[in-house]
Amino acid sequence: MSSISWTNIEPLQRSRPSRPLNPSSLTHRMRSAPQTCLQHASNLVPCGLSTFLGWRASKRRVARSVLSLDLPGLAPNWFNDDHTDTSASSGGLHYAHGPVGLQNLHLSPDLLDFLFEGLASSEADLRCLGFESCVDHPNLPGHRYLEAYFHTLPSGHGPVIAAHPRSGDSVAKAPAPVRLAAFAQQLRCQNAKVLGELAAACPPGSRLRAALAEGRAFGDLAVQIHWGDAVVDAEDVAWHVDAANSALHMAVSLHGRRTLQMRLRDPFELGSKVMEVSQRAGDVYIGNPAAYEHGLQYDSASWEDRIVALQLRLLLSEEELRDPQCLDGMEEVARKIGTAQPFKLPTLEDVRMAASLLVSESSS
Numbered sequence: 627m628s629s630i631s632w633t634n635i636e637p638l639q640r641s642r643p644s645r646p647l648n649p650s651s652l653t654h655r656m657r658s659a660p661q662t663c664l665q666h667a668s669n670l671v672p673c674g675l676s677t678f679l680g681w682r683a684s685k686r687r688v689a690r691s692v693l694s695l696d697l698p699g700l701a702p703n704w705f706n707d708d709h710t711d712t713s714a715s716s717g718g719l720h721y722a723h724g725p726v727g728l729q730n731l732h733l734s735p736d737l738l739d740f741l742f743e744g745l746a747s748s749e750a751d752l753r754c755l756g757f758e759s760c761v762d763h764p765n766l767p768g769h770r771y772l773e774a775y776f777h778t779l780p781s782g783h784g785p786v787i788a789a790h791p792r793s794g795d796s797v798a799k800a801p802a803p804v805r806l807a808a809f810a811q812q813l814r815c816q817n818a819k820v821l822g823e824l825a826a827a828c829p830p831g832s833r834l835r836a837a838l839a840e841g842r843a844f845g846d847l848a849v850q851i852h853w854g855d856a857v858v859d860a861e862d863v864a865w866h867v868d869a870a871n872s873a874l875h876m877a878v879s880l881h882g883r884r885t886l887q888m889r890l891r892d893p894f895e896l897g898s899k900v901m902e903v904s905q906r907a908g909d910v911y912i913g914n915p916a917a918y919e920h921g922l923q924y925d926s927a928s929w930e931d932r933i934v935a936l937q938l939r940l941l942l943s944e945e946e947l948r949d950p951q952c953l954d955g956m957e958e959v960a961r962k963i964g965t966a967q968p969f970k971l972p973t974l975e976d977v978r979m980a981a982s983l984l985v986s987e988s989s990s
């Protein structure tokens with residue numbers, strides 16, 4: 627196992643098994659990591675009306691949400707008001723516990739096929755790659771969920787010790803499957819300018835500035851596969867707020883359809899609304915889900931119709947993730963995401979060439 631080149635990583639004493647994440651542990655996560663979640667609350671900022679760009683009030687179709695604080699497992703609703711908005715665009719700058727920047731992008735169909743086909747197609751083969759069963763919906767035993775965790779740093783790193791996205795514990799992450807690693811590397815390469823601007827916007831000495839400046843954006847990859855029974859009822863949606871490694875986050879839908887629900891606040895109003903955005907194969911969103919409550923609905927799906935998504939986060943160590951100051955700079959990152967030019971997505975040729983290079987480097 628190689629040592630990693632970036633700083634602030636404690637040597638792994640032992641790899642601890644991941645703990646399954648379910649609604650109770652979601653709540654537990656919020657209680658046990660107040661430095662992560664409550665820091666947002668303490669950082670609530672004025673509405674920033676002068677910087678507001680993205681809310682599409684004219685397109686809103688508001689209905690009462692069935693969400694309630696009485697439902698088990700729900701993350702606390704700090705806004706005491708919920709509506710569901712199923713028609714508004716999520717792009718632009720919004721607010722929750724602080725600024726929320728969102729961009730919606732789309733993969734080319736040929737790149738989508740290339741990435742999806744880069745994953746094993748059977749459950750047995752996926753388990754050999756390190757996929758493990760997870761439970762976010764304990765009331766729905768017919769809903770199946772596999773997840774695996776990788777890093778996408780340049781070749782030569784071998785396994786890297788970093789925080790597990792669900793437990794926060796240090797684990798050894800293997801290099802991502804080559805096509806996915808090539809995709810992430812091209813993302814970093816083609817967006818180097820904006821990533822440098824994000825780093826520069828963070829306070830000097832901050833954890834986020836270091837992670838961005840050291841090329842760790844999109845360096846933490848979780849691949850999620852859902853199939854079986856649907857998750858559609860409000861009480862089954864696993865609401866949560868991500869940890870600090872999602873201060874910059876990209877989600878890529880590779881197969882199937884799911885619906886992202888986000889509890890966001892119109893800067894001109896005090897109450898929050900639940901915004902729903904359908905995510906189909908090829909859909910991509912970039913943002914900072916460490917700043918807002920969110921959950922996902924899944925259609926029922928056979929294995930052939932399984933729902934596959936990539937979660938690309940900042941590669942952080944456990945020490946960094948548990949640092950109460952780790953989110954310093956996220957507001958600046960969010961504002962830039964919400965107002966900057968769209969991130970560039972690589973083409974199939976870009977990723978194909980990068981993948982070939984990775985293969986030749988690993989074999990030499």
Ligand SMILES: [Fe+2]
Nearest residue numbers: 867868915920
């Ligand atoms: Fe999340």
